[in-house]
Amino acid sequence: MAYDWDRIEHEYVTGKGTMEALARKYGIKLSSFYRRAEVRKFAEKREKYANQVREKALTRAREREIRTLTNLGSALDKAAKKLNNYIADEDTLHGKVVNHMDGSIEEIRTKKLDTKAVRDLTAAMKEVAAALKLITPDETKTEETQAGVIVLAQREDET
Numbered sequence: 001m002a003y004d005w006d007r008i009e010h011e012y013v014t015g016k017g018t019m020e021a022l023a024r025k026y027g028i029k030l031s032s033f034y035r036r037a038e039v040r041k042f043a044e045k046r047e048k049y050a051n052q053v054r055e056k057a058l059t060r061a062r063e064r065e066i067r068t069l070t071n072l073g074s075a076l077d078k079a080a081k082k083l084n085n086y087i088a089d090e091d092t093l094h095g096k097v098v099n100h101m102d103g104s105i106e107e108i109r110t111k112k113l114d115t116k117a118v119r120d121l122t123a124a125m126k127e128v129a130a131a132l133k134l135i136t137p138d139e140t141k142t143e144e145t146q147a148g149v150i151v152l153a154q155r156e157d158e159t
Contacts, residue, residue, distance in 0.1 A: 003028060005036060012037070013045045069135050076135075079128050086121060 003026055011017055017025065019042070023033040037043070096114060098106045 001027075005040065009040055009042060009045070012042050013049050015046070015050070072131070072135055076128055076131050079124070080132075083121065083125055083128065 008022055008026060008028075012019065012022055016022075019033055019037055020030065022028075023030045096108045096110055098108055100106065
């Protein structure tokens, strides 16, 4: 009986079934299936295909992560620029907004520094710095420490 070995090979290589399941599906004796699979190198082709699929998935995940980090970096840059503009404007830290009972709003310039604004500004700057530190690789770290691996020194009594 003639079997469509190209189709059967494709099903096995792409993970659509085990050799046993495909032999049953197509009515092929298992020993004949194994012989043909060995001659046509089904197992090697399946492993190669699986590796290609994994590599493609990893590449897509890396690209997605790079896009996310790039967008985050851009947002952090914008936030840092806004903070710098805020600091550069002297009126900002010496001004006070007053809400009157009649609902009107008045901005008052004082000589006194607005400590709440300074605290808020400092907190925002710390958050931006911490976020930048998270997405910026530390060149002084080794590959192991960047990957979260801690290498312990061997004790002398263990040698």
